[in-house]
Amino acid sequence: MDPKIQIVAPWREPKFYQQFQGRNDLLDYAAANNIPTVQSKAKPYSMDDNLSHCSYEAGMLEDPAVTPPDDMWTRTVDPRAAPDAPVDLTITFEQGIPTRLTVDNHSYTDSIELFNALNDIGRESGIGRIDIVENRFIGLKSRGCYDAPAMTILRLAHLDAEGLVLDSRVRSLRDCFVTHNWTELVYNGLYFSPEREFLENSLLFSQQRVNADVRLRCYKGSVSVLGRSSKTEKLYSEEDASMDSLENFTPLDTSKRNTSLAFFTTHERNQLKSSWGSQATRLTRDSFLPFASCNLCLQPPRDAVACTSHGDIFCRECIISNLLAQRKEIKRLEKEDEKRRTEDNETAREKMEEETERSVREFERTMMGLEGTGQQGKNSTSMAKGEASESRGVKRKFELNVEEILKNAKEERAKARKAIDDEKSAKQTLPSFWVPSLTPSIGSKASSAAAKPSPICPASSHTATHPLSLKSLVTINFSTSATSSKSNTDPPTLICPACNKILSNASKAMLTVPCGHVLCKPCAQKFMSPTQKPPDPHVEKNVDEEDDRVRCYVCETELTDVPEKRKKNGDKMEKGPENGLPRRGLVELRSEGTGFAGGGSNIAKREGVAFQC
Numbered sequence: 001m002d003p004k005i006q007i008v009a010p011w012r013e014p015k016f017y018q019q020f021q022g023r024n025d026l027l028d029y030a031a032a033n034n035i036p037t038v039q040s041k042a043k044p045y046s047m048d049d050n051l052s053h054c055s056y057e058a059g060m061l062e063d064p065a066v067t068p069p070d071d072m073w074t075r076t077v078d079p080r081a082a083p084d085a086p087v088d089l090t091i092t093f094e095q096g097i098p099t100r101l102t103v104d105n106h107s108y109t110d111s112i113e114l115f116n117a118l119n120d121i122g123r124e125s126g127i128g129r130i131d132i133v134e135n136r137f138i139g140l141k142s143r144g145c146y147d148a149p150a151m152t153i154l155r156l157a158h159l160d161a162e163g164l165v166l167d168s169r170v171r172s173l174r175d176c177f178v179t180h181n182w183t184e185l186v187y188n189g190l191y192f193s194p195e196r197e198f199l200e201n202s203l204l205f206s207q208q209r210v211n212a213d214v215r216l217r218c219y220k221g222s223v224s225v226l227g228r229s230s231k232t233e234k235l236y237s238e239e240d241a242s243m244d245s246l247e248n249f250t251p252l253d254t255s256k257r258n259t260s261l262a263f264f265t266t267h268e269r270n271q272l273k274s275s276w277g278s279q280a281t282r283l284t285r286d287s288f289l290p291f292a293s294c295n296l297c298l299q300p301p302r303d304a305v306a307c308t309s310h311g312d313i314f315c316r317e318c319i320i321s322n323l324l325a326q327r328k329e330i331k332r333l334e335k336e337d338e339k340r341r342t343e344d345n346e347t348a349r350e351k352m353e354e355e356t357e358r359s360v361r362e363f364e365r366t367m368m369g370l371e372g373t374g375q376q377g378k379n380s381t382s383m384a385k386g387e388a389s390e391s392r393g394v395k396r397k398f399e400l401n402v403e404e405i406l407k408n409a410k411e412e413r414a415k416a417r418k419a420i421d422d423e424k425s426a427k428q429t430l431p432s433f434w435v436p437s438l439t440p441s442i443g444s445k446a447s448s449a450a451a452k453p454s455p456i457c458p459a460s461s462h463t464a465t466h467p468l469s470l471k472s473l474v475t476i477n478f479s480t481s482a483t484s485s486k487s488n489t490d491p492p493t494l495i496c497p498a499c500n501k502i503l504s505n506a507s508k509a510m511l512t513v514p515c516g517h518v519l520c521k522p523c524a525q526k527f528m529s530p531t532q533k534p535p536d537p538h539v540e541k542n543v544d545e546e547d548d549r550v551r552c553y554v555c556e557t558e559l560t561d562v563p564e565k566r567k568k569n570g571d572k573m574e575k576g577p578e579n580g581l582p583r584r585g586l587v588e589l590r591s592e593g594t595g596f597a598g599g600g601s602n603i604a605k606r607e608g609v610a611f612q613c
Helices: 014-019 023-032 111-125 149-165 168-187 194-206 266-275 316-367 375-389 402-426 521-527 563-569
Strands: 046-049 054-057 087-094 097-103 106-108 129-135 141-147 212-219 222-229 279-282 304-307 313-315 473-475 479-481 493-495 509-513 518-520 585-588 603-606
Touching (some): 168 194, 304 316, 313 316, 316 402
Antiparallel strands (some): 097 106, 212 222, 279 603, 479 493
């Protein structure tokens, strides 16, 4: 209580409580003196009613085992008698304060109207009946019943909004040290106290980011949450929380072995010492895939296909599934980028309206003489100078300069924008101490990364990606040795059709495009390279059999891509790489290996993994 107020408490006067031992004595005194009362000896419990709730205590309620009578509750109907149709509503919170209530396309923004509307909805749905045993400040326990429809609905909505936008550690500390102590101080009448002010500042700080919309359903004594969203707070990320994608968040992104302790354990400290910075190690034979393994499922390929630009091998089913997934992700990113652009345009429009409104308000105040002339005074001065320069007695012609008007309007908007920004920057948005979830950039909208225009090869590195499509894939026709397989379950042995040697990571196989046959690199250089010998002068030269033509060793398919010569001879042109189809020629199949076979790529590095285990 306020220490400056004089409190008159009759119950603390011996003369009073000796005359009136209890409520029955008070009721008798009221009846003898014709004082009207709501209570009676049949209903001796007291009722204290206000906007927030109606409380009931004493009388028959002093026995905690007695069920309150049905006619006692004045603010809610019996839940069993509530309507069968549920009531859906939406509550908007701004910095923890309910600012809007939407029910059946009708909105309430005034705080009193909002609270009364929730009281009416809770009354009709039978929501808000509370029966508890309390602990008084003097050490006694007492039973109390409360009718609080609006408070019950708002409390559930507020807790749910905090779960969406409030930092978990801030909420945990607030609930441990602030909420209970603040409630206890107010309950015990210590509102005017320095400890209450200290705790309340912490409460206000915790509500700075509680901006959300919560959808609720009221039905027969219960209220349940249907959904929640926030336009400004992005603490919850659907992409990061998704269990169907690891693009934005992977298990390796978690730190400290997925613990939430504020300090390092001994094991985590040892891991930190051994993993700090960048490390490199040379891989062994067991670290590489066998030759011609699928880069997605890491198994021998079924219906093998290859990327014609870099020679990466995949199963047809694996790569089609991956391309479809990438197409789906590209569409999602495009929708997200479109949504971001729409929000940016809406923000720009709101800023322009705010600038225009401020400019108009300042102009009106200037016209009424409440403020200085500002820009108008400057224009008047310049006009006066112009008039002084003209000769006396000459009537000045009125001219409407559109460029000057637009220039002045632009300057006024810039001036208004600067004034608005100065007012916002003058407000203290952050406390003197730092909280990880409340950095100065938390409210700014970071521009999302541009959506990739086309799918990329899943086998390419993150530093050097290359595009991939179904048209750029070529079916691989391996030559196999029928006598080398020991059983039907073992994969067939892949050989070079020219020298019958087994293909491996060390042999560097070459793929012919578009027929898809595979030869070892020495045979490909020997049998499928243009001849360097001088032409035979005794043989008539034919355009179709020129020396620079290359054909497949297995099927004699032409591998040389010479579109100019085909066009000159009138041959039918095929679609080229510009239309997505692969270019004819030889492609080296990518393979892994140690030593010379690795080609310098048998070094594994890890960077920035100090907090990963």
